[in-house]
Amino acid sequence: MADTQKVRFRAGGYQPDSKIFVSILSLVATIGLWQIAASLGWVSTQFASSPQAIVTSLHDLAVSGELWLHLTASLQRLAIGWVIGTIAGIIVGVLLGLFSIARSAGMALVSALFPIPKIALVPLFIIWFGIGEGSKIITLVFGVFFPTVINTLAGVDGVQRRLIRMGQSFGLSHWSIITKILLPGALPSILAGFRITTATAIVLLVAAEMIGAEHGIGAFVLQAGNLYATDDLLAGIVVLSLLGLTVSVIVGLLERVLLRWR
Amino acid sequence: MSQDITPHSGIGLSVCGVSHAYRSLKVLDRIDLDIAPGEVTVLVGPSGCGKSTLLGILGGLVAPDAGEVVLRGEASADCLNPLTYVFQDFALLPWRSVAGNVALVLEDHKMDKAARAARVAEVLALTGLSDFARAWPRQLSGGMRQRVGIARALAVRPAVLLMDEPLSALDAQTRDLLLDEFAALIARTGVTTVYVTHNLPEAVRLGHTIVVLGRRPGRIREVIRIDTPLSERRLDDPAFLAIEARLWALLRDDAAEAERELA
Numbered sequence: 001m002a003d004t005q006k007v008r009f010r011a012g013g014y015q016p017d018s019k020i021f022v023s024i025l026s027l028v029a030t031i032g033l034w035q036i037a038a039s040l041g042w043v044s045t046q047f048a049s050s051p052q053a054i055v056t057s058l059h060d061l062a063v064s065g066e067l068w069l070h071l072t073a074s075l076q077r078l079a080i081g082w083v084i085g086t087i088a089g090i091i092v093g094v095l096l097g098l099f100s101i102a103r104s105a106g107m108a109l110v111s112a113l114f115p116i117p118k119i120a121l122v123p124l125f126i127i128w129f130g131i132g133e134g135s136k137i138i139t140l141v142f143g144v145f146f147p148t149v150i151n152t153l154a155g156v157d158g159v160q161r162r163l164i165r166m167g168q169s170f171g172l173s174h175w176s177i178i179t180k181i182l183l184p185g186a187l188p189s190i191l192a193g194f195r196i197t198t199a200t201a202i203v204l205l206v207a208a209e210m211i212g213a214e215h216g217i218g219a220f221v222l223q224a225g226n227l228y229a230t231d232d233l234l235a236g237i238v239v240l241s242l243l244g245l246t247v248s249v250i251v252g253l254l255e256r257v258l259l260r261w262r
Numbered sequence: 263m264s265q266d267i268t269p270h271s272g273i274g275l276s277v278c279g280v281s282h283a284y285r286s287l288k289v290l291d292r293i294d295l296d297i298a299p300g301e302v303t304v305l306v307g308p309s310g311c312g313k314s315t316l317l318g319i320l321g322g323l324v325a326p327d328a329g330e331v332v333l334r335g336e337a338s339a340d341c342l343n344p345l346t347y348v349f350q351d352f353a354l355l356p357w358r359s360v361a362g363n364v365a366l367v368l369e370d371h372k373m374d375k376a377a378r379a380a381r382v383a384e385v386l387a388l389t390g391l392s393d394f395a396r397a398w399p400r401q402l403s404g405g406m407r408q409r410v411g412i413a414r415a416l417a418v419r420p421a422v423l424l425m426d427e428p429l430s431a432l433d434a435q436t437r438d439l440l441l442d443e444f445a446a447l448i449a450r451t452g453v454t455t456v457y458v459t460h461n462l463p464e465a466v467r468l469g470h471t472i473v474v475l476g477r478r479p480g481r482i483r484e485v486i487r488i489d490t491p492l493s494e495r496r497l498d499d500p501a502f503l504a505i506e507a508r509l510w511a512l513l514r515d516d517a518a519e520a521e522r523e524l525a
Contacts, residue, residue, distance in 0.1 A: 166353035170367040261357040
């Protein structure tokens with residue numbers, strides 16, 4: 001027949017897929033290109049170093065033990081600051097989610113304090129807590145606390161009222177409603193917050209260490225810069241990149257285990 | 263009197279002069295009603311007649327503007343939650359397995375681990391869920407989710423089962439299957455039941471007493487008795503079809519009006 005036409009499929013596309021091979025290739029190609037440019041003298045190794053020099057520098061730092069000295073100092077601050085900020089943030093977030101007065105008072109404070117760039121507070125914290133560990137950890141705690149409060153509160157608010165009503169209708173205790181309904185319900189939002197707060201914590205960690213610290217990756221990067229040691233400087237930055245990557249993998253694993261019900 | 267009634271189901275409810283309004287909208291107007299122990303009382307009515315509100319008031323989830331609800335009789339010693347709901351939307355905790363959802367309330371009571379596990383296993387078996395104890399709610403069909411809702415309710419040995427349109431989120435076939443299971447479970451446990459629905463075959467299948475509520479303000483228009491035991495009811499029985507027709511005649515105008523109303 002003349003006037004027949006096959007129906008054409010037209011609902012394709014708009015579904016980007018992740019191709020691991022392409023991802024790896026793009027990384028390898030960038031590093032390779034950099035190495036070639038450095039080897040052929042296209043870029044000055046004094047300013048941009050080279051992947052090879054950075055690896056050598058990392059190796060030397062690891063062997064001499066300097067790397068671990070800085071890394072443990074940084075990890076310790078990161079762990080202490082993040083854990084305190086997170087626990088405090090979750091507790092306050094839940095309280096704001098539960099009580100009208102706490103919410104009204106707390107939200108005003110959180111809204112006012114949250115937008116302050118926390119780095120700007122480092123000098124103040126140094127005045128208050130001295131140049132030692134205290135001021136650095138407080139900076140981290142502060143930076144982690146507010147996003148955690150906001151994410152926890154959003155999570156608690158997002159728990160469906162019908163589930164709370166169910167708990168009440170079965171005569172569950174307040175404690176059970178909080179621990180078995182509100183907190184698990186808020187967990188996806190709290191864990192999403194972990195992605196933000198771990199990244200924030202690393203930024204603040206480096207900034208605080210640059211302002212005044214003997215040890216720590218931030219201090220190391222700053223010293224290397226002062227000495228024009230670009231190999232060491234970039235080695236420090238690679239360490240920070242790996243640190244960020246590791247932390248985000250850990251958060252991802254945590255999500256996969258704790259939210260496997262989804 | 264129905265032969266379904268078993269001697270241990272001793273709790274009845276008295277609704278005395280209950281009124282309720284949402285802002286200026288009066289949904290229930292001086293309702294007086296006796297819920298007989300060991301029987302199934304079905305509340306039917308068009309949407310917006312306040313039947314779900316009344317069920318909420320019966321179990322203490324909605325505070326009436328006026329009037330009160332009184333429990334009559336004493337719950338058995340092992341009853342952990344006298345007034346127990348089964349929800350339309352199941353209200354399962356998605357982060358707990360089937361067994362975890364059923365155990366939720368038991369965990370709040372002093373009960374040794376073995377006794378709790380035994381109770382969970384018992385109600386899962388009763389509702390045909392034994393093979394699904396470790397499944398997540400998201401893995402279950404709607405019908406299976408509501409079976410979990412029933413299992414969770416039966417686990418606390420309720421004195422009164424308050425069922426809020428428990429089948430209306432399900433497809434027609436699942437609904438028919440579950441309806442028969444409900445009838446069997448209710449007959450077997452002899453638990454006093456209040457069942458809200460707008461589905462008339464459900465009302466006729468389960469109700470010993472069918473309370474027809476009218477609209478705006480919600481008042482009791484008629485109370486119909488069916489004495490045939492639940493186990494002997496067949497929906498294609500002409501007598502039941504006649505009752506259904508009578509219910510529909512009572513509801514039709516109100517339902518049509520409700521249908522045309524803006525939210």
